[in-house]
Amino acid sequence: MTMPSNLAPIPELYVSYDSAQKLKVEASDLVSHDLTPRQICDLELLMNGGFNPLKGFLSEADYDGVVENMRMTDGTLWPMPITLDVSEDFAAQLDVGQDIALRDQEGVILATMTVTDRWEPNKAREAEKVFGADDDAHPAVNYLHNQAGKIYLGGPITGIQQPVHYDFRGSRDTPNELRAYFRKVGWRRVVAFQTRNPLHRAHQELTFRAAKEAQANLLIHPVVGLTKPGDVDHFTRVRCYEAVLDKYPAATTNMSLLNLAMRMAGPREAVWHGLIRANHGCTHFIVGRDHAGPGKNSQGEDFYGPYDAQELFREHQDEMGIEMVDFKHMVYVQERAQYEPNDEIEDRDNVTILNISGTELRRRLSEGLEIPEWFSFPEVVKELRRTKPPRSQQGFTVFFTGFSGSGKSTIANALMVKLMEMGGRPVTLLDGDIVRKNLSSELGFSKEHRDLNIRRIGYVASEITKNGGIAICAPIAPYATTRRAVREDIEDFGAFVEVHVATSIEECERRDRKGLYKLAREGKIKEFTGISDPYDVPADPELRVETEGTEVDNCAHQVLLKLESMGLIGIQ
Ligand code: PPS
Incomplete structure (x- = not known):
């Protein structure tokens, strides 16, 4: 044979x-x-x-x-x-x-x-x-x-050699290792399930149905390389997968980890994922709603239609050597106590349809709210809660940005003291001037050096955030792209609260506390932000504070109220 x-x-x-x-x-x-x-x-x-x-x-x-x-x-x-x-x-x-x-x-x-x-x-x-x-x-x-x-x-x-991984070594397989495994256990038809999220009950139902439909064995094939910024980290996810694996029939289900760097390219990504799974010996591949979707564009609209990925896959599957098992959105029908594809529910006016979106789940986790049994497995919820305690117990970063002399440091200092008065978490202030004396003493004010300075601040803040502390940063941070990069580094571990101290350049120059604007006007200081160097006004900060005509104490209090509304600090 x-x-x-x-x-x-x-x-x-x-x-x-x-x-x-x-x-x-x-x-x-x-x-x-x-x-x-x-x-x-x-x-x-x-x-x-x-x-x-x-x-x-x-x-x-x-x-x-x-x-x-x-x-x-x-x-x-x-x-x-x-x-x-x-x-x-x-x-x-x-x-x-x-x-x-x-x-x-x-x-x-x-x-x-x-x-x-x-x-x-x-x-x-x-x-x-x-x-x-x-x-x-x-x-x-x-x-x-x-x-x-x-x-x-x-x-x-x-x-020459494979990249070394120290984590979950036993669950990582090369395409040839998986092919050999399928040969060994006699699996001829294998349907792969790609995921970058923890598995909840809807996923389990979807994968059960897919395996039945394709009359195939099931390979849960999660991505542990790079996924979308802000996703649950792969360590937590793999512990969740391991917990859920017990709920699948062992003889026809397996899990293997894929060190893929996703691009979130929707339709093209689905075809790519299919080809990769064909290489891993799979015969079928599940494509659900909004496969590898990147979220909203800058106009607040979806980049791709929810079923574009399925369409592109269908167009090409004959030459891909792998068949698609397509799925519509699965929702929970309370009266029948089961998950069903949303578009197949005929009596929708007479039943209660329940669903919890990814955003809603994150909200419930961050606020320590209930996650119902119909939605997920207790083992998974426990694991997620262990990694992501409620926001009021997580670390976070408050990142002030604004012109020199805008009042960043003064507000940041006031905020630090108020947070220390509340207690509960260690607070570190990374003020622009202090950082430049210590962490970045060799740097000047070229674009490259400013970027390096802000990335260093971001790195320290992300470590503080990861370890459950509060980092307050107060550099000028004039460039939007660098601020975004820092945000992404930090949001992996906790909230990033960007506060634009919106004092106008005219007012900063009028105050000229350090006499620097005068020197900048005279050309004695080059590349001075707002005078001879650009400042990208934050388009969408968590908070904008106006300092002209407002007391420092009140500005700091506005930040506290914002932190409270975000669930980061408890009501005192
Ligand atoms: S940056 O752009 O974020 O790296 O700047 P930062 O580290 O916050 O440092 C700004 C402080 O350095 C002083 N200073 C200058 N600022 C802007 N442009 C130029 N060319 C410059 N040269 C020196 C200034 O005192 C800034 O302090 P703050 O506290 O913002 O007034």
Whole structure:
């Protein structure tokens, strides 16, 4: 009997163990690129065949084809640009044809790459074509414009070793390991369920139904690489999955973790996910409502229609080697005490339909409110509560921004004292001037140095927030993109409360407490914010305080009221 094609081994990019040892020594002389966390995820799936048939980071011609019409130059379907972005300075030192070493963040060489292509991509076009809009509200577009390097390198990879993971090692499988497992247990038909969220009862019902419909075994295949900023961290999620796994029939269900860096690209992402699962030996793939959706755009509208992903998948599935099991939105019907697809409920006027959205669940968790049994499993809720105690017990950051002399430091100091008076959590003040004396003493006021300064403040604040404290930051922080990056770092661990101290530049100059505006006007201080350097007014801060005609004590109190309304401090 011949082996079904989904179970035969697929090509990997690794060299043999002996060659790898030799190559590792030789590669230590090569110019090295330190991979970013996202690039490490991409490299792992390139090397282990998860991105088969890709043989490396895309060449310029393949990139163009993938961006334009989801096809490589040889016609192969591939919806997502897998590119190696680097800085201009790094790219400038390379010659085409040169080999480079690719290292992880500790400096371990994971692979070498022969640079066949080097180009400056049109990022606006990539954003439009791949993600549907050149709008920074999309996490991948934001990454593209504000984190990714300016230049792309392309070329084939020679794999030396897998990235090292110390967590959940037993649950991570390469495509060939999963194929071997399916062969061993005799699974011919396997339906994969992709997820970046904890599993609740609706998911369980959906996966049960999918397995039944496809007459297949079930692979719960959660992403543990990079997901959407603000998601539940993967450590917590995996503990939740493990708890839920007991509720599935062991003989026909398994779970494996996928180190994928998601892009939240909706329809294209669904096709990409399908191809990756086909590489992992699966025959069927579940696509639900709003698959890999990025949330709202800057106009407050959805980037994609709720079933766009299913449509694009359906268009291409014949050539993908994997079949879609599509699902509509599942809701709970109270009278029948079960989940049903929303669009199949015929007697909807006579029954009670219940649903808790992701946003509502986060609200209930953060406020310590009840999460009903019909919605989730007690084990999952317990795990989520353990990681995310109610907001009033979590750490948070108050981030003041405004011109020099706007009153940031004074309000921040008053706020600190008020919070210390309340007690309960340690409070740290990272004032602009203090930080510049200690943490950033070598920095000036160029854009680059200001960014570095704010990123350092953000890093310290995120550590404080993670550990349950209150960080109060009071730098000028003139650039919106840097403030957003800091927000994203912190919101992984707790609330980020941006307070715009909206004193006008005229008033700051009139006050001129430190005499700096005078010097700036005379040209004795260069790049002075508001005079000779820009300030991006926060578009949507949690709070804007006007200081002109308002006492400091009152300004600080406005912040306290805001914190209270956000559930961050208890009513005293
Ligand atoms: S930034 O842009 O956020 O990194 O600035 P920050 O760290 O808050 O430092 C601002 C303080 O440095 C003094 N100073 C200047 N500010 C703006 N532009 C220029 N060129 C400059 N040179 C020195 C100024 O006293 C700021 O303090 P505050 O407390 O804001 O008045």
